[in-house]
Amino acid sequence: AEISWSGFGRFGVVYEDNGTxxxxxxxxxFxxxxxxxxxxxxxxxxxxKYRIRSQETAVGNDADDAGYLxxxxxxxxNAAQMFITSGGLTLEVGNIDYALDSMANLALGTIGLQNFTSFLDGPGYASRGAxxxxxxxxxxxxxxxxxxxxxxxDEATDAYVSYDFAGYTFGVGGQDSDTYATEWVVAFGGTVGTVDFNASYVDNGDAGAGYGLAGHMAVASGVKVGGYLSYDDASEDTGFGLDASYALGGGANLVGGAYTIGxxxxxxxxxxxxx
Amino acid sequence: AEISWSGFGRFGVVYEDNGTxxxxxxxxxFxxxxxxxxxxxxxxxxxxKYRIRSQETAVGNDADDAGYLxxxxxxxxNAAQMFITSGGLTLEVGNIDYALDSMANLALGTIGLQNFTSFLDGPGYASRGAxxxxxxxxxxxxxxxxxxxxxxxDEATDAYVSYDFAGYTFGVGGQDSDTYATEWVVAFGGTVGTVDFNASYVDNGDAGAGYGLAGHMAVASGVKVGGYLSYDDASEDTGFGLDASYALGGGANLVGGAYTIGxxxxxxxxxxxxx
Amino acid sequence: AEISWSGFGRFGVVYEDNGTxxxxxxxxxFxxxxxxxxxxxxxxxxxxKYRIRSQETAVGNDADDAGYLxxxxxxxxNAAQMFITSGGLTLEVGNIDYALDSMANLALGTIGLQNFTSFLDGPGYASRGAxxxxxxxxxxxxxxxxxxxxxxxDEATDAYVSYDFAGYTFGVGGQDSDTYATEWVVAFGGTVGTVDFNASYVDNGDAGAGYGLAGHMAVASGVKVGGYLSYDDASEDTGFGLDASYALGGGANLVGGAYTIGxxxxxxxxxxxxx
Structure with a gap:
């Protein structure tokens, strides 16, 4: 019988331009x-397990805007997840981890401080509330x-299978749902020289498809840089991103990044x- | 000065037939x-102390039902309970433990995984919310x-006195309330041979009365079976129940049961x- | 990496007469x-950090009153506060500690069990909710x-500077806000003989001003008494208060007090x- 606590926090300044x-x-x-x-x-x-999360509300720009908040x-x-684990087999109930949302190499990842970028449309673990x-x-x-x-x-089923070989991980997954768009995914990742990379394809059926490629490299003591490239088949937009992080030690990092698509x-x- | 944490979880499948x-x-x-x-x-x-509880919402049967959820x-x-204890005397304020709800042998008990069965109508400790x-x-x-x-x-007062003698516990209690029906209760329990039993009578005034009898017996290493018998004076229904549990060790148990009344x-x- | 818990509780009986x-x-x-x-x-x-607080709701007097609750x-x-500290410098974001609300000697203080008394009108740390x-x-x-x-x-800025010398602390502060009334404050405190005292002046602009003086003295082993004196410039009311506490050890105290103004x-x- 054991109770263990851990935590995560982040804060910083975000600039968003949505085109309008x-x-x-x-x-x-936090x-x-x-x-x-x-x-x-x-x-x-x-x-x-439980997660206790607080976060900003970010509506509007400054106090003179109508929508300011x-x-x-x-x-x-949040809602509890319960589980039973034996050897390599785990059963989860309640607020579970969903397959595609948990699949390695599928998302571009978190660009900079907080810009989590992915073409996946599917259910995920709820970090707040029910x-x-x-x-x-x-x-x-x-x-x-x-x-x-x-x-x-939502009567949604999703699944993936992945395999690690020679330092690379290759995975395929699928989803059957009336609620979410994603139908098939392929994700691949590993290390080439000094670069860790992930590459992915997400087929969202009638809603189009997305291609993602990201790489990270240690460039100096404690400093990592990442590059991100994506293509949105529906809008025919290509996305570019860059970020960098500096490890302060003790699990703390200075991070910054930028991403643009369309x-x-x-x-x-x-x-x-x-x- | 000490802060201590403990926990409880359960999950499984429930079948309910309410007659309609x-x-x-x-x-x-959890x-x-x-x-x-x-x-x-x-x-x-x-x-x-506080309790942090998550649970299912269970409305409707399957996703094709109107009331499905x-x-x-x-x-x-939940709301806090504060207390002062000295020797055998304890004062509680706030979200307190109520007498009849805490009285040994009064409820039939939890039949199987989750079916808590009792004729008591009175206030109780709030495990969620205010x-x-x-x-x-x-x-x-x-x-x-x-x-x-x-x-x-609710201006409800309830109380009980119980006494342990020769391995048996005998208790009587009462309640004075315009909100809740229960007026008088008697509860008795102990061990006869290899069977732990509890027997109770709950007088709910104009709302009738309830009689309960339950027994539990260890039948093999880690295996316990329980039997439940009840009579609802108002509906003239007799209830029967059975359950079994298998101790997995470490505080975990496989449990199952059934109860039927009316x-x-x-x-x-x-x-x-x-x- | 460290997670630390601490707690505070209080309960007792309060008599309030608001003049009507x-x-x-x-x-x-708690x-x-x-x-x-x-x-x-x-x-x-x-x-x-987070704070988890439960408390009474206190509306109305007894169950026969209309507003009874x-x-x-x-x-x-509550909403999280995050911080970075290095040497004597701390940066806080989110649910922060506000300057005047944190300023030593500015409030009269908590009179008795729970009557926190201050002339300050400004933002403060939120112990519950957002x-x-x-x-x-x-x-x-x-x-x-x-x-x-x-x-x-609320676009409110407040600040103070204080200095400790020879056992006394002298501070001045100010606030620039359209939402809150307080504009300037002065607070002073220290020890004279066996009495710890604090004295303060709060200028609330058009809403008037308040003067506060409080002193505490140990009168016997574990027993402390406090006296409070205040003047509300707007209503021309003078306030008087007294309280006493008896330390039970282990961080627990019996406390009682009274305060009257207007x-x-x-x-x-x-x-x-x-x-």
Whole structure:
């Protein structure tokens, strides 16, 4: 029987231009994660977890704008996830991890401080508030990883299988849902020379498709730079991004980045930390 | 000065037939309990506690039903209980433990995974959200236990006195309230041979009365079975129940059970765990 | 990386006479504070914190009153504060500590169990729920303390500078805001003989001004008494207060007090504790 706490925080300045308006705001996120588990006589681990997250509300630009709002949301304790793990097999219920949302190399990733970029349209773990109820089965054995999840409220099923070989990970996944657009995905990642990269294809059916490519490289002691390239088949827009981070030690980093696709540009700079 | 955390979780499948409709759903409950205390120079323990609970919402049967809903509620931190304890005497304020709701042997108990069954109609500790404000005094000395509680919002007073002798516990209690039906209760429990039993009578005044009898027996290593018998004086219905649990170790158990009274039947199977 | 918990609780009986009605109620407050931090290689401390507070709702007097309500509010996890500290310099974002609200000797203080009395009209740390987003810079070096804070939602700026010399602390502060009345403040405190005192002047512009004087003295082992004197320039009312506390050890105290100004009188008695 064990209860463990961990946390994550970040804050900084974000500039957003959506093609019509631009705004600059203070981005914030602070969360505590708690997990409680017990182990049975045969080695099953049974437990559950919560996330407690507070964040900014970011509507409007400055106090003279009509839509102006600049407040910090009260933290919520989210819906619980419970799980049973034995060897490489895990069963999750409640506020589960969904397959495609958890799939390695599928998203471009978090560009800079906070700009999480992905072509995936599917369900995900709810970090705040209530959630749909889901059931998931995860399996890993040697280099094989498989994840099957079902959203009981939206009747959405998604799954992936991935395999690690020679330092590379290759995965394919799919989703069957009336609620979400994504149908098929392919994701690939690994290391080429000094660059860690991920490449992905997301087929969103009638809503088009997205291609992503990202690479990260350590350029000096504690300094990493990343480059991002994407293509949105529906809008025929190409996206470019760059970011850099400097590790301060103790899990804290100075980070900044910029990403532009079509008429949309977002740039940010700040600090993040884990404890 | 000490802060201690503990937890409880359970999940499984529940079948309910209320005589008109039947439904099958995924039951979930996950909670963390935290208690903070300090001790004075004279040995008084002063403190308070919270419960953080998430659970399923269970309305409707499947996604094709009109009333369908299958989501997991965000956890709430409930209303605080504060207390002072000295020797066998405890004062509670706020979200208190109410006497009859805390009385040993009064409820049939939790049949199977989650079917808590009782004829008591009275106030109880609020595990989620706000609560009425109450004040309670608890006393235990030797085999004597006494508990007096007052709900300030509903102006309900309830109390019991129980006594342990020769391995049996005998208790009587009463309630004075315009809000709740229960007026008088008697509860008795102990061990006969290899069976732990509890027997109770609940007088709900004009709303009738209820009789309950339950017994539990260890039948094999880690396996317990329970039997439940009840009679509802108002409806003239007799209730029968059975359940079984298998201890996995580490505070985790596989549990299942069924209970039927009148036109209502409920059966469930799942896992529960404490940590 | 460290996560630390601490807590505070209090409860007791409060009598309030606002000049028209009087009421007596059970006061309650229970809170847990959690802070998570990490330290960088250069010694920066980066972290964040939450407060989880439950309290009474106190409307009306007794159950026969129309406005009667006597319930205990569910605890909320408030909006997060994040911070970076290096040497004597601290940056806060989110649910920040505001300068005048944090200024030593400015408020009369908490009279008795719970009657916090101050002439300040300005923003403050939100102990429950959401908050305006703020940014603050705090600096301390030798006897010098400075605090500058900005409320982004209400566009309010406040600041103070104080200096400790020869056991006394002298501070001046100001606020620029369309939302809050306070414009200038002066606060002074220290020890004269066996009496700790604080004296303050709060200029609320067109809304008048307030003068405060308070002193506390240890009169016996564990027993402290306090006296309070105030003058409200707008209403030309003089306020008087007295309180006493008895330390039980372990951070727990029996406390009681009374304060009267104009037609308003408030008296209370109860227990508080820290852990």
């Amino acid at each position: 308006d631009d705004k600059t705001f203070l981005e914030q996120r 969360q505590l994660d708690v997990e409680g588990t017990t182990e049975t006589d045969t080695g099953l681990v049974v437990g559950g 600049r407040t910090t949301e009260a933290a919520t304790v 959630s749909n109820t889901g059931v998931a089965v995860l399996y890993s054995m040697g280099g094989l990883n498989a994840h099957l999840s079902y959203d009981m409220q 008429d949309v540009t977002e740039a940010d700079f700040g600090i993040n930390f884990r404890f | 409709d039947d439904k099958t759903f995924l039951e979930q409950r 909670q963390l309990d935290v208690e903070g205390t300090t001790e004075t120079d004279t040995g008084l323990v002063v403190g308070g 299958r989501t997991t509620e965000a956890a709430t931190v 609560s009425n404000t109450g004040v309670a005094v608890l006393y235990s000395m030797g085999g004597l236990n006494a508990h007096l509680s007052y709900d300030m919002q 036109d209502v039947t409920e059966a469930d199977f799942g896992i529960n765990f404490r940590f | 009605d009087d009421k007596t109620f059970l006061e309650q407050r 809170q847990l504070d959690v802070e998570g931090t990490t330290e960088t290689d250069t010694g920066l401390v980066v972290g964040g 006597r319930t205990t509010e569910a605890a909320t996890v 908050s305006n987003t703020g940014v603050a810079v705090l600096y301390s070096m030798g006897g010098l303390n400075a605090h500058l804070s900005y409320d982004m939602q 037609d308003v009188t408030e008296a209370d008695f109860g227990i508080n504790f820290r852990f």
